[in-house]
Amino acid sequence: MTIIEHAEEIEHLSSGKTRVLVPTMGALHHGHERLIRHGRSLAGKAGQLIVSIFVNPTQFGPGEDFETYPRTPAEDRSLCIAAGTDILFQPTVEEMYSAEQDLGTNADTKLTGTLCGPDRPGHFDGVCTVVNKLFSLIQPDIAVFGKKDYQQLAVIKQMASNLKMPVKIIGSETIREKDGLAMSSRNRYLSAQQRAQAPVLYKALKGISENNNLESAARIKAARDMIAREAPLGKISYLQIVDRETMQELMEIDRPALAATAVQFGTARLIDNIEIDPVI
């Protein structure tokens, strides 16, 4: 595995091979490993698999956890090697944001008006800006993003389409602990008590997905009640059923839908979601 830390070096990578990019913020866990292995399979033996690790300051809001976000460079490198990475791109903040005042991507569209958007103003602008930069530098043919950040995946698909970027965006399945908790670098912020309550997110979402006999509003209410009851240490930011493409709230599951939630446990903001297909 080659490690590249400077933008100019990655720009001059030899091309001709299919290039697959897996962008991450590091603090890699088993969920990332599966994401990287998915990237490896998309690249094939002949292709080039690039993992980027960059904790992007512009996607963190004031009071969010940019400074304290976990950084585990040595473990990340081992995991990248084990998962078949060809190139690890680890630029510095100075390298990615060299200008005094940076121009970026404006992600203020319908897609970001729901779910995490209102809770995290500027977050998706920051995500799109850094992904735009990574795409410009690396020129991938394919980029892989986790479905745990489903809204992010939808926004990046929109960006690639709107800005005519020559890259295919692939979503990769969420990987879970045995008790259902979606793997996340932020899970390590949880106390033992919070950790014990956190699996209720997935349990509640599964309830929504399985309660075919109930109206959407009733399903949502049951899920909220379950979280309130089983996770008294958590505070629900949102719990909604949305159109899987547009991220707009759905009153009736008459098209491919997504049930999504964000719950704050102390300093940890956990998100999760589940795809729900309409019953035909």
Next chain:
Amino acid sequence: MTIIEHAEEIEHLSSGKTRVLVPTMGALHHGHERLIRHGRSLAGKAGQLIVSIFVNPTQFGPGEDFETYPRTPAEDRSLCIAAGTDILFQPTVEEMYSAEQDLGTNADTKLTGTLCGPDRPGHFDGVCTVVNKLFSLIQPDIAVFGKKDYQQLAVIKQMASNLKMPVKIIGSETIREKDGLAMSSRNRYLSAQQRAQAPVLYKALKGISENNNLESAARIKAARDMIAREAPLGKISYLQIVDRETMQELMEIDRPALAATAVQFGTARLIDNIEIDPVI
């Protein structure tokens, strides 16, 4: 010359050659011709010269001249052929803005806080968004922009740098009528009387550039007085000396500077500028 009207077709252009892009809004005049010939010389015989013609709706504000902007497709094609264009890319609005609600580039930085920026809110966002799309589709190695739109050139340089785009941005000299008026597709909006007064823009800017013995403020005042006197049909939007890189106002010409002006003649908003180097 090949004419391409669909985004997918330009995406699959064979590569390997140096690609030079000259983006325009059509209504091509002799100034564009020189711009295209400049592009041809940068591409060389072996390279590929692409001219795009697209009247970009998102860079026009409400009440501006999007609908009435001159469109002269037949003449444009002849001029492109004469100037050595290999590929003419002429997409439709639907092709470039396919989505209901588009995500774009946010150009709200220091650079756009002066000169044309405050007069035309959203203008540079629209410019950067469409150029971003054109770059994604065409993947040019070099792109050429006219210096008449100096602030636009500076903003696009900033975008390419900030977003790490693998393209070199080249500025091309302003071409003028014999009486000094900068060539512009909008000159055809001028009445005979307005046309007779319009050369004062350049005359006033030259005055600023040549009056080395005066302070900047005095030079500006003299130029404003000259425009008021010689172009009573014009209304000055701005007339300023700015830093050529940052577009911030300069009180003293102690670095590479630009004197720039915008004057409204009826429906025609004319802009012009002149580079001024510090006297050593």
